[in-house]
Amino acid sequence: MQIYLAPMEGVMDDVMRDLLTRRGNFDLCMTEFVRVSDGLLPNRVFRRYCPELALGGKTPSGTPVRIQLLGQDPELLAENAARAISLGSQGIDLNFGCPAKTVNKSRGGAILLQSTAQIERIVASVRAAIPSSSQLSVKIRLGWEDCQLAEDNALAIEGAGANSLIIHGRTKAQGYLPPADWRRIGKIRSHLKIPVIANGDIWSPDDYRQCRDESGCDDIMLGRGALRMPNLAAQIKGANRGVKIPPDDWQAIKIELGYFYRLTMRSRNRAYFANRTKQWLAQLALRHPKAKEAFNRIRKLTSDQEIVRVLWQHSSDLI
Structure with a gap:
């Protein structure tokens, strides 16, 4: 397949x-x-x-x-x-x-x-x-x-x-x-x-x-x-293949979000980090209750650093 x-x-x-x-x-x-x-x-x-x-x-x-x-x-x-x-x-x-x-x-x-x-x-x-x-x-x-x-x-x-x-x-x-x-x-x-x-x-x-x-x-x-x-x-x-792989939990998702942040800051789309993060969290929220909580916390924010601070508390966690 x-x-x-x-x-x-x-x-x-x-x-x-x-x-x-x-x-x-x-x-x-x-x-x-x-x-x-x-x-x-x-x-x-x-x-x-x-x-x-x-x-x-x-x-x-x-x-x-x-x-x-x-x-x-x-x-x-x-x-x-x-x-x-x-x-x-x-x-x-x-x-x-x-x-x-x-x-x-x-x-x-x-x-x-x-x-x-x-x-x-x-x-x-x-x-x-x-x-x-x-x-x-x-x-x-x-x-x-x-x-x-x-x-x-x-x-x-x-x-x-x-x-x-x-x-x-x-x-x-x-x-x-x-x-x-x-x-x-x-x-x-x-x-x-x-x-x-x-x-x-x-x-x-x-x-x-x-x-x-x-x-x-x-x-x-x-x-x-x-x-x-x-x-x-x-x-x-x-x-x-007959192997059960568990769905990503919220901790795994947070790691992916951190990777997303680092990649975006190095890309041509860095100016869209805030909007893209909200967009992705809105999708994640349909499977992960904690993603919905995170989305609600950042949806009115416009600053990249504010979003980083709210999601990970310290931006150094992502660097």
């Missing part, structure tokens, strides 16, 4: 990828989407979204990182995909799943699920522009308002040359409302020869087993589940 780390916009930057992959249980990461709308992007844009390019396209712990592109113009996406590969991206991922209104208004993300022909043109153009040895993955949802085009879209993606397909088990209209439809992922998978990776509502090893049984997918992508439980990938892989 393989576990991918999801490309969550505004969340899964290089700091979070480093933090979550250093335990060695993720097999691949995607970057936050790089929007392609007007010409060939400068190299610095790719390096900003994927600082791991300086490490050969891998996180410091060695997990491959794949640049995700979002757009609607086949030629522009192809041109930028070729550039990303030349800079060291470990393949290309195409985003046809983003449900954000601002993205969809510009004809990017999930809105393209309404146009099978456009999806096919994009995938074919990108496939032709990058080396045959480079992996091309595509991320979709089940559809826009319904699933009527799900199989058509998937078959078009496969026929145009994608190496794998990641399916989030909801339509755009469903947003993130539970439950994810793993059985529908399985129905799509039954029509394809390329690997299908299931995504959505996997919060525990038991969820993984149920998803695998319903979808037939051995491989999965984790997003919010990994944020709420940083060792979820380890738990799932352990259970797959």
